[in-house]
Amino acid sequence: MTRNSNERRLEVACEVARQAGKHALSYFADRSRLNIEGKGVQDMFSQADVETEVLIREQLAAAFPDDGFFGxxxxxxxxESSNGTWVVDPIDGTACFVVGIPTWCVSIAFVRNKRIEIGVIYDPNSDELFSASHGQGSFLNGQAIAVAKAQDFTGGMTGFSFSHRAxxxxxTGVLERLLSQGGMFYRNGSGALTLAYVACGRLNAFFEPHMNSWDSSAGVLLIREAGGWANETLEGDGLVKGALVMAAADGLAGSLKKLILGDETSS
Incomplete structure (x- = not known):
């Protein structure tokens, strides 16, 4: 994939994310219109999720008709498209969205040959657009961002996310070990947004035992392009089935892996 094609995809993804965020925000401002349905334990959706994904899908298909889509x-x-696949969560943090908590976002990534080429996360509540393209750095509203300079867990917070798939x-063991080392945890209900906070240095690290690729892919690229570390989340059937996700400021990568995996090794 050429740099020019990535630039075009990033430009379109940023614009589509803003449009999608605006659409979702209109429902968030009047939640009485929502018809909420359950998909599983602590897992729900509304017509806002579906409509927002359809908007994203149609806009991306109009611009790149030969690309795949996984939302x-x-x-x-x-x-199986050789061009690559868009990986999308239209509203990450639906449980927060439906009760009026403003910690949710739009997450759009583009993956080709198991490499994340584009990552965009848009928080319409704060009008913050996080964006990255492979090899070109990470940005927040057009300004370059970098991960924290942390060397241990005592000087900042580690983001956690959890679903009952795990x-x-x-x-719980990871939380206990983090607190025993003088660290502190943070959870806001949106794993994608939490990953973006690691990318811009607000949080030092992140862990979720199992995360779907539509939640993790954009944020993982943001962190890597901001100088941080993240494990390989798309190995094997990670795109379709999800994976454990851990990410950190570069100076904390070894400590985070030990905190989570003990003596095991990780890529």
Whole structure:
């Protein structure tokens, strides 16, 4: 994939993310219009999720008709496309969205040959647009960003996210070890937005035992392009089935892996 094609995709993804955020925000401002349905334990959606994903899908298909699409709310298509696949969560943080908590975002990534080429996260509540293209750095509203300079867990917070696809034990031990080392945890209900906060240095690190690729991919690229570290989340069938996600400021990568994995090794 050429740099020019990435530049075009990034430009379109940023514009589409803003349009999608505006659409979702109109529902957030009048939640009485929402029809909320359950998908599982602590997992829900509304017509705002579906409509926002359809908007994103249609806009991306109009600009790049040969690209694949993999989103949370609609059927996938073209996952084997040699051009690559858009990986989308229209509203990450739906549980917050439906009760009026302003910690949710639009997440759009573009993946080709298991490499994340484009990552865009838009928080319409704060009008913050995080964007990255492979090899070109990470930006917040057009300004370059960088991960924190932390060397241990005592000087800042570590973001956590959790779903009941994982067991409680997969996270409680990590929390205990973090607190025992003088660290502190942070959770806002949106894993994608939390990853963006690591990318811009607001948080030092991040962990979720299992995360779908539509939630993680954009944020993982943002962190890498901001000088941080993240594990390989798309190995094997990670695109379709999700994976454990851990990410950190570069100076904390080894400590985070030890905190989560103990003596195991990680890529």
């Amino acid at each position: 949370e709310e609609t059927e996938p298509s073209g996952l 067991t409680p034990q997969s996270i």
